[in-house]
Amino acid sequence: MPQSSPVDPSGSLVARLDLPPLGTGPLDGTTFTVKDNIDIAGHRTSYGSPAWRDAHPAPTHNALCVDQMLAAGARCVGKVVADEFTYSLDGESPFFGTPRNAKAADRIPGGSSSGSAASVANGLADFSIGTDSGGSVRVPASLCGLWGMRPSLHRISEAGVLPFMPSVSTVGVLADGFAHLEAAIRVALRSGPTPQAPLQRILVLSDALEIADQSVRSQTEAALEDIARRTGLPLEPIRFSQIVGEDVPLSDCNTQALRIMQTAEFQSTVSNWIEACTPELGFPFSMAYGNVLAFDRIAALDGLARCERLFESINACLSPGTVICFPTTPVIAPLKGSLNTMDAVVDYYDRTMTITAFSGVGRLPEVSVPLLTVDGCPVGLSFAAAHYQDEFLLRTVSEMTGQRS
Amino acid sequence: MPQSSPVDPSGSLVARLDLPPLGTGPLDGTTFTVKDNIDIAGHRTSYGSPAWRDAHPAPTHNALCVDQMLAAGARCVGKVVADEFTYSLDGESPFFGTPRNAKAADRIPGGSSSGSAASVANGLADFSIGTDSGGSVRVPASLCGLWGMRPSLHRISEAGVLPFMPSVSTVGVLADGFAHLEAAIRVALRSGPTPQAPLQRILVLSDALEIADQSVRSQTEAALEDIARRTGLPLEPIRFSQIVGEDVPLSDCNTQALRIMQTAEFQSTVSNWIEACTPELGFPFSMAYGNVLAFDRIAALDGLARCERLFESINACLSPGTVICFPTTPVIAPLKGSLNTMDAVVDYYDRTMTITAFSGVGRLPEVSVPLLTVDGCPVGLSFAAAHYQDEFLLRTVSEMTGQRS
Numbered sequence: 001m002p003q004s005s006p007v008d009p010s011g012s013l014v015a016r017l018d019l020p021p022l023g024t025g026p027l028d029g030t031t032f033t034v035k036d037n038i039d040i041a042g043h044r045t046s047y048g049s050p051a052w053r054d055a056h057p058a059p060t061h062n063a064l065c066v067d068q069m070l071a072a073g074a075r076c077v078g079k080v081v082a083d084e085f086t087y088s089l090d091g092e093s094p095f096f097g098t099p100r101n102a103k104a105a106d107r108i109p110g111g112s113s114s115g116s117a118a119s120v121a122n123g124l125a126d127f128s129i130g131t132d133s134g135g136s137v138r139v140p141a142s143l144c145g146l147w148g149m150r151p152s153l154h155r156i157s158e159a160g161v162l163p164f165m166p167s168v169s170t171v172g173v174l175a176d177g178f179a180h181l182e183a184a185i186r187v188a189l190r191s192g193p194t195p196q197a198p199l200q201r202i203l204v205l206s207d208a209l210e211i212a213d214q215s216v217r218s219q220t221e222a223a224l225e226d227i228a229r230r231t232g233l234p235l236e237p238i239r240f241s242q243i244v245g246e247d248v249p250l251s252d253c254n255t256q257a258l259r260i261m262q263t264a265e266f267q268s269t270v271s272n273w274i275e276a277c278t279p280e281l282g283f284p285f286s287m288a289y290g291n292v293l294a295f296d297r298i299a300a301l302d303g304l305a306r307c308e309r310l311f312e313s314i315n316a317c318l319s320p321g322t323v324i325c326f327p328t329t330p331v332i333a334p335l336k337g338s339l340n341t342m343d344a345v346v347d348y349y350d351r352t353m354t355i356t357a358f359s360g361v362g363r364l365p366e367v368s369v370p371l372l373t374v375d376g377c378p379v380g381l382s383f384a385a386a387h388y389q390d391e392f393l394l395r396t397v398s399e400m401t402g403q404r405s
Numbered sequence: 406m407p408q409s410s411p412v413d414p415s416g417s418l419v420a421r422l423d424l425p426p427l428g429t430g431p432l433d434g435t436t437f438t439v440k441d442n443i444d445i446a447g448h449r450t451s452y453g454s455p456a457w458r459d460a461h462p463a464p465t466h467n468a469l470c471v472d473q474m475l476a477a478g479a480r481c482v483g484k485v486v487a488d489e490f491t492y493s494l495d496g497e498s499p500f501f502g503t504p505r506n507a508k509a510a511d512r513i514p515g516g517s518s519s520g521s522a523a524s525v526a527n528g529l530a531d532f533s534i535g536t537d538s539g540g541s542v543r544v545p546a547s548l549c550g551l552w553g554m555r556p557s558l559h560r561i562s563e564a565g566v567l568p569f570m571p572s573v574s575t576v577g578v579l580a581d582g583f584a585h586l587e588a589a590i591r592v593a594l595r596s597g598p599t600p601q602a603p604l605q606r607i608l609v610l611s612d613a614l615e616i617a618d619q620s621v622r623s624q625t626e627a628a629l630e631d632i633a634r635r636t637g638l639p640l641e642p643i644r645f646s647q648i649v650g651e652d653v654p655l656s657d658c659n660t661q662a663l664r665i666m667q668t669a670e671f672q673s674t675v676s677n678w679i680e681a682c683t684p685e686l687g688f689p690f691s692m693a694y695g696n697v698l699a700f701d702r703i704a705a706l707d708g709l710a711r712c713e714r715l716f717e718s719i720n721a722c723l724s725p726g727t728v729i730c731f732p733t734t735p736v737i738a739p740l741k742g743s744l745n746t747m748d749a750v751v752d753y754y755d756r757t758m759t760i761t762a763f764s765g766v767g768r769l770p771e772v773s774v775p776l777l778t779v780d781g782c783p784v785g786l787s788f789a790a791a792h793y794q795d796e797f798l799l800r801t802v803s804e805m806t807g808q809r810s
Contacts, residue, residue, distance in 0.1 A: 023703065059681075062673075067703060067706070190713040192710070265469060268468055269565070305597070
């Protein structure tokens with residue numbers, strides 16, 4: 001089992017780097033790290049898999065999103081750990097170790113952007129570029145007490161990023177505060193001055209609160225009351241069945257839609273390589289991969305149509321000026337090493353992805369804010385808005401949480 | 406120089422296949438071919454490059470879009486020629502030959518979905534799956550006299566398709582008529598019954614008509630007059646500068662935006678592989694590739710922001726119920742072998758991409774309809790609508806052109 005380097009108590013670094021800025025701009029004076037499924041020129045990209053790393057040459061170009069940050073004045077200080085093929089929400093890599101959860105050292109950091117979260121939370125960088133398909137930016141942000149944003153699907157270029165599930169995967173950012181999050185995201189989104197609607201409605205996704213642990217739920221409700229007072233707007237509870245106009249549970253977002261798209265797309269990307277090259281696989285991934293191999297995509301094609309219908313329904317409900325709130329994760333970080341039974345894995349994944357899949361199928365921008373503390377551990381409160389309303393969401397979150405934009 | 410197989414007078418086949426349907430549905434009884442940058446299980450994918458083909462193992466899964474067609478009742482009859490790395494609008498491959506333009510045998514078929522167009526136009530299949538980043542479905546559809554559609558960016562899954570420019574590339578369809586086009590596209594889009602606005606406005610993109618050859622322009626105007634009579638709606642000429650609210654030419658879509666995004670993204674995808682593996686390159690591609698290598702992406706990052714602003718402006722103008730019309734290409738197909746001087750290449754590419762980049766930066770769905778004939782050669786008339794208005798566009802095109810939906 002690999003250990004953290006003595007010079008890296010965060011356990012997040014795959015390689016310490018010092019790539020100077022390539023220009024000046026809104027990120028002047030900031031530092032960032034890059035998840036190891038995002039290309040850095042001259043360094044092999046592992047995607048969390050030593051076998052993948054060794055089988056592929058080093059890229060000659062940075063990922064485009066990395067160059068955007070460097071050109072805006074930021075300095076890249078490291079390449080950081082990703083879960084194997086970024087196919088996990090744990091952050092416990094059998095190959096690269098478990099990056100340290102700075103707020104709860106005996107607990108997992110969450111994944112798959114585990115090194116991104118740990119590098120920021122442990123003070124190595126101001127922000128980190130990660131990726132998010134089923135929650136891989138939002139979950140570690142929630143569990144490590146960071147700000148994290150998954151923008152609208154496809155708004156950030158994926159050139160130089162393994163788009164391992166191209167209809168689902170986004171580039172995102174984790175940061176130590178709102179200022180760095182907003183600055184980095186606006187650079188990556190190429191945000192303009194386009195005026196967007198003022199905040200008009202605050203929806204609360206009831207089903208997500210009901211799924212959460214009672215202590216997470218009561219903290220969420222208290223934080224939302226503060227927000228209602230600050231904004232002077234009422235909280236409007238809404239059920240998933242009202243959003244989509246069908247009597248279906250929130251878990252449909254995951255089990256009947258997003259997970260089907262993810263698995264079908266994963267077969268056409270990473271599976272093709274694994275089947276051809278039979279690399280060494282880590283134990284946690286090999287367990288999950290059994291389900292990928294057994295998945296009958298032809299029988300499941302209705303799930304792809306379900307994704308499209310849910311996208312339409314969710315966005316028809318989220319009119320401009322509307323934000324929807326829910327706990328980012330239903331739980332605090334599980335203890336390290338505790339996800340070693342099927343029951344524990346299913347409980348953590350099914351409940352977490354029931355919530356995270358909502359923005360996934362909606363292709364929504366979502367910001368996780370470190371507003372909650374349960375048993376001394378952080379949990380995020382999430383805010384989401386309609387597809388492409390990223391700039392509205394950033395401004396709204398700053399207003400709702402009293403941050404200066 | 407490779408020759409067409411005597412059993413394939415179309416010159417389009419890389420491999421003759423017979424993959425039976427995997428289900429029944431709206432494509433029952435139809436046949437299709439697949440461009441050779443889209444995975445077919447058990448067959449190596451070339452991306453138009455023998456070196457790429459030989460360096461990568463055969464996929465174990467079909468691309469998801471191929472399985473969608475098979476599951477809906479279609480039979481796959483062949484893998485067909487693509488231009489090298491799909492980085493061309495010519496259809497003259499130094500490795501796989503020049504698929505036959507069935508309507509003008511002495512002329513190029515257009516590219517990069519050259520084999521897709523030739524296989525359909527020569528009667529081998531009812532439709533073909535291609536890809537389009539800068540016009541690679543629309544241009545061969547126009548030059549070969551076929552129906553072709555590039556849907557809204559990212560609406561069709563790219564799993565198993567080389568997304569060589571992930572912010573730009575779409576999967577699309579070429580077909581022998583409206584019925585097959587609509588059926589195949591609706592399967593790939595997972596179209597639902599969502600009602601969309603009725604046709605209310607017909608815009609005509611004046612700049613595109615002015616760029617076109619005079620004979621293409623006069624044919625376009627005559628066809629549009631027919632459409633105005635059929636629909637009872639007036640034609641509303643509009644200039645690109647009116648759409649974006651700035652005094653800029655239509656060519657900005659290409660030179661100041663789309664081409665910059667394309668080149669920057671291509672560096673992070675195909676260039677990384679070429680630089681690491683130094684494969685044999687065909688002469689036409691190696692000429693174009695010189696520009697890719699010399700491109701300074703840091704200096705050009707403003708072009709990425711320009712893409713985002715143009716996307717916003719174009720879609721703000723194209724309200725629901727609005728369609729915009731223009732010739733798909735400004736010219737008929739050039740003669741085979743005529744694109745052998747820099748002047749000829751620049752004239753063909755710059756004028757063509759000035760038009761095709763409009764839907765590119767707008768992320769618009771666009772249908773090219775074989776309505777025009779100039780000097781005995783086909784040219785397409787294109788119809789585009791706002792991002793995600795694909796189903797509106799299909800229904801509108803059927804009404805405007807008198808097709809039965």
